[in-house]
Amino acid sequence: MFKHHTAAPTSRRATLLVSLAFLLNSLIPVSLADDIPLPEIGAPSGNILTPAEERRLGQAFMRSIRNSMDVVSDPLMTAYIQSLGDRLAENSETVGYNFQFFIINDPIVNAFAGPGGHIGVYTGLITTTQSENELASVLAHEMAHITQQHLVRRFDATKRMTLPAAGLTIAALVIGAASKNPDAAVMAAKGIQAGMLQHQINFTRSNEEEADHIGIKTLAAAGFNSRAMPTFFWRMGQASRLYDSGKLPEFLRAHPVTSNRIADTHGRADAYPYRQRAGSLEYHLLRAQLRAAEFEQPKEAIRFYRKSLEEGRFRNEDGQRYGYVLALISGREFAAAREQIKRLRDKRPEQVDYIVALSLIEKGSNHPEARLQTLREGLEIHPGSYMLSIYYARALLEQGKSQKARTLLEQQLVGRSDNATLYKLLAQAAGDSGDKTSGHHYLAEFHYLSGAHKSAIQQLEIALRDRSMDYYTSARLTARLKQIRQEQADLKEHQR
Structure with a gap:
C-alpha cells in the first residue's frame, strides 16, 4: 500500500x-x-x-x-x-x-x-x-x-x-x-x-x-x-x-x-442554493489511507483507530474502520484485519477499496490463490476496472503468471499511453515471459515518461541489439530512439 x-x-x-x-x-x-x-x-x-x-x-x-x-x-x-x-x-x-x-x-x-x-x-x-x-x-x-x-x-x-x-x-x-x-x-x-x-x-x-x-x-x-x-x-x-x-x-x-x-x-x-453534502465514501477512504500512512509505527496507528472507533470520534465510521484495516495489515495482524474488512464488505461487497484490502490480507496471510480469486471476483463485478487490473497483474506477476499479466496490462494500455505505471509493469511482464526486447522497449517508455531521457535511450539501444527483430519493429524503435535523442539534445541546449 x-x-x-x-x-x-x-x-x-x-x-x-x-x-x-x-x-x-x-x-x-x-x-x-x-x-x-x-x-x-x-x-x-x-x-x-x-x-x-x-x-x-x-x-x-x-x-x-x-x-x-x-x-x-x-x-x-x-x-x-x-x-x-x-x-x-x-x-x-x-x-x-x-x-x-x-x-x-x-x-x-x-x-x-x-x-x-x-x-x-x-x-x-x-x-x-x-x-x-x-x-x-x-x-x-x-x-x-x-x-x-x-x-x-x-x-x-x-x-x-x-x-x-x-x-x-x-x-x-x-x-x-x-x-x-x-x-x-x-x-x-x-x-x-x-x-x-x-x-x-x-x-x-x-x-x-x-x-x-x-x-x-x-x-x-x-x-x-x-x-x-x-x-x-x-x-x-x-x-x-x-x-x-x-x-x-x-x-x-x-x-x-x-x-x-x-x-x-x-x-x-450566497447566489446559489445551499446544499448540505456529506461527501462520498471514496473521499473518506482516501483520507483514511493517507492518515494511516502518516504513523511511523503500525502499533500507534492500530491504537489510534481502535480507540477512535470505540469512542465514536470520526467523521465517517466506514472510512475510520477502513483506516483501522490498513493499520492492522501494516502491523501484520491479519486475523483482526479480516474481521474488520468483513464488517465493511457485508455492507458494500462491491467496493473496490475493500476488495483490494482483502487481497492484501490474503497476501500477508500467505494465501496466494485466495488473493487471485478475490481479485478475479472483483473484476467480474467491475469488468475492465483499471484499479483492480493493476492489483491483479501484480498478483499474477508474483505467482509467475507473466503472460497472463501482460495480456491484462496491454488491454489497460489502450487510451493510457502516458501511464508510467503500466509501462513499468509491462516491462516486468514481457521480460519474465521471455520477450526481453519488448521488456526493454516498455522500460524505455517508463523512463521517458518519468523524464529520464538517458535511461530511455539506453533501454532502446539494448532492444535494438536483437538481431532477430523484424523490420517493422526495428524501424519503429529506431524512430523512437531518434525522437528521444533529439529531445535530450534540445533540453541540453536549453540548459546551456
Missing part, C-alpha cells in the same frame, strides 16, 4: 517546492516574459499555441514533474482524484480540455495547475480539507485558471524554445515558486538558471477573482456546496494566526487569504 512517509530522495529535495502558485495569489511579472519565451494563447499577433501544441506542452511538463517529484501511482488514489475532477469538468462550461488530475506524495498543503489541463494536488492538502466540498473547491478554482488560459497567457510568444524545453521551464518555475531557495528548484528541474526562478509565477488579482467566480459556479453546478470555497479560505486565514510571518506553510505564504477575498467569495457563493 501507499506509504506517505517514505518519499523518494529526489522528492524530499522537492518537498519545499511547488507552492499553491496557481491557486490563489500568484502572478508572473511582465519582465519575466522576456526571459521565458513561450507561446501565448490568443495573442493579438496571431502567434497562437494550438490545442495539440498545448497537449504536447502538458506532456513535457508532466515528464519534468515526474522526474523531480513523488507523483503517486497508487491506482485507488489516482482513480478517486480523477473521478472527482471529472465530475467538476462535466458540470463546467469547459470546452476542449481533457483534465488530468494527479496526487503528489508530500505533506505540505498545496495544489497547482499546469499546461494541457494537468492539475496536481498534494496529500497534505487532501488531509487538511474537512470535507469533499472543500477539496472540490480547490480543484474547481484550478480548473478555472486553466480554462481561462491564465497560465499560458502570462508568457510572451516565440518559436525559439521547443515544447520539451518549454515544459521543463514551466515545471521549474512552478517548483521554484514555492521555494525560498531557487537552487532547490534548479536541482529538481535539472539545469534551469537560478535567476529565472527568483520570480514567482503569480496571477493578477483579476485572474484570481475570475477563478473564484468560475470555480464557485462550477461547484454549484456539480452539486457541491458553493460555500465550501470561502469556508476553506476562512480556515486557512485562521490558521495563519498560529505562525510567525517568516514561518508560514507553503499554502499560506503563496496564498494570502484576506478578509476582502473571503467576503467576496461568500457573496458569490
Whole structure:
C-alpha cells in the first residue's frame, strides 16, 4: 500500500517546492516574459499555441514533474482524484480540455495547475480539507485558471524554445515558486538558471477573482456546496494566526487569504442554493489511507483507530474502520484485519477499496490463490476496472503468471499511453515471459515518461541489439530512439 512517509530522495529535495502558485495569489511579472519565451494563447499577433501544441506542452511538463517529484501511482488514489475532477469538468462550461488530475506524495498543503489541463494536488492538502466540498473547491478554482488560459497567457510568444524545453521551464518555475531557495528548484528541474526562478509565477488579482467566480459556479453546478470555497479560505486565514510571518506553510505564504477575498467569495457563493453534502465514501477512504500512512509505527496507528472507533470520534465510521484495516495489515495482524474488512464488505461487497484490502490480507496471510480469486471476483463485478487490473497483474506477476499479466496490462494500455505505471509493469511482464526486447522497449517508455531521457535511450539501444527483430519493429524503435535523442539534445541546449 501507499506509504506517505517514505518519499523518494529526489522528492524530499522537492518537498519545499511547488507552492499553491496557481491557486490563489500568484502572478508572473511582465519582465519575466522576456526571459521565458513561450507561446501565448490568443495573442493579438496571431502567434497562437494550438490545442495539440498545448497537449504536447502538458506532456513535457508532466515528464519534468515526474522526474523531480513523488507523483503517486497508487491506482485507488489516482482513480478517486480523477473521478472527482471529472465530475467538476462535466458540470463546467469547459470546452476542449481533457483534465488530468494527479496526487503528489508530500505533506505540505498545496495544489497547482499546469499546461494541457494537468492539475496536481498534494496529500497534505487532501488531509487538511474537512470535507469533499472543500477539496472540490480547490480543484474547481484550478480548473478555472486553466480554462481561462491564465497560465499560458502570462508568457510572451516565440518559436525559439521547443515544447520539451518549454515544459521543463514551466515545471521549474512552478517548483521554484514555492521555494525560498531557487537552487532547490534548479536541482529538481535539472539545469534551469537560478535567476529565472527568483520570480514567482503569480496571477493578477483579476485572474484570481475570475477563478473564484468560475470555480464557485462550477461547484454549484456539480452539486457541491458553493460555500465550501470561502469556508476553506476562512480556515486557512485562521490558521495563519498560529505562525510567525517568516514561518508560514507553503499554502499560506503563496496564498494570502484576506478578509476582502473571503467576503467576496461568500457573496458569490450566497447566489446559489445551499446544499448540505456529506461527501462520498471514496473521499473518506482516501483520507483514511493517507492518515494511516502518516504513523511511523503500525502499533500507534492500530491504537489510534481502535480507540477512535470505540469512542465514536470520526467523521465517517466506514472510512475510520477502513483506516483501522490498513493499520492492522501494516502491523501484520491479519486475523483482526479480516474481521474488520468483513464488517465493511457485508455492507458494500462491491467496493473496490475493500476488495483490494482483502487481497492484501490474503497476501500477508500467505494465501496466494485466495488473493487471485478475490481479485478475479472483483473484476467480474467491475469488468475492465483499471484499479483492480493493476492489483491483479501484480498478483499474477508474483505467482509467475507473466503472460497472463501482460495480456491484462496491454488491454489497460489502450487510451493510457502516458501511464508510467503500466509501462513499468509491462516491462516486468514481457521480460519474465521471455520477450526481453519488448521488456526493454516498455522500460524505455517508463523512463521517458518519468523524464529520464538517458535511461530511455539506453533501454532502446539494448532492444535494438536483437538481431532477430523484424523490420517493422526495428524501424519503429529506431524512430523512437531518434525522437528521444533529439529531445535530450534540445533540453541540453536549453540548459546551456
